[in-house]
């Protein structure tokens with residue numbers, strides 16, 4: 001499929017650009033606070049991707065994190081969800097464990113997803129109905145694991161007091177799981193869930209450019225992705241994300257619903 005080849009070509013070229021720039025100097029700005037950063041590399045990569053997409057597909061829409069082009073406000077037509085660097089803090093500090101995340105939606109349906117771990121040169125990609133792949137090797141179906149058997153990726157912030165959810169509902173998950181990880185790049189945490197390296201991802205606040213590609217990867221291997229209360233994604237606003245095998249998601253929903261307020 002030409003669009004798949006184009007997306008892979010663009011994402012690999014953007015990755016090469018990041019690898020060339022990562023050890024140089026660049027400006028870092030705070031967006032909403034000290035944990036929400038943007039660099040000129042994030043912006044340059046988004047520009048590069050936008051230009052590459054529109055050169056090939058002038059009628060397509062782009063929903064990008066850094067807002068370098070007006071975002072669509074409906075899901076009509078073909079939309080590319082673009083996160084030029086998912087895990088900007090990791091990019092700046094760890095200099096690894098960040099990804100470029102791209103998903104392509106056609107008339108409201110996710111069709112293609114790409115999560116490229118730039119420093120590991122590892123590409124996860126998926127074509128709806130035709131498999132999910134890690135560097136070209138097809139991923140098997142996801143393992144069904146309950147919370148008690150699971151390694152869970154989550155943002156640790158959500159088990160501390162916060163406005164969104166009663167933390168008494170999340171703390172038991174941490175207690176019961178085999179292990180908990182906070183990698184700091186949502187798209188990678190979702191891709192790792194699809195690849196069976198971890199068993200699930202939970203967060204209270206993601207945008208479509210964070211989760212869309214990872215969602216399709218997980219769904220393609222038989223897993224489930226929705227909000228923390230089990231609803232499906234709307235793709236035009238911030239949302240919680242609960243992702244993993246069917247068993248894992250059901251189990252977390254039961255945990256969240258049965259804990260006392």
Ligand code: IPD
Pocket residue numbers: 037065083085086087088089155183184185186187203205206207210
């Ligand atoms: C962030 C990362 C982080 C997640 C945040 C995202 P960014 O993306 O994926 O792990 O917890 O919700 O905003 O800003 O580094 O692209």
Ligand code: CA
Pocket residue numbers: 036037038065088
């Ligand atoms: Ca950001």
Ligand code: CA
Pocket residue numbers: 042065083084085086087088
């Ligand atoms: Ca980003």
Ligand code: CA
Pocket residue numbers: 065083085086087186209210
């Ligand atoms: Ca992101």
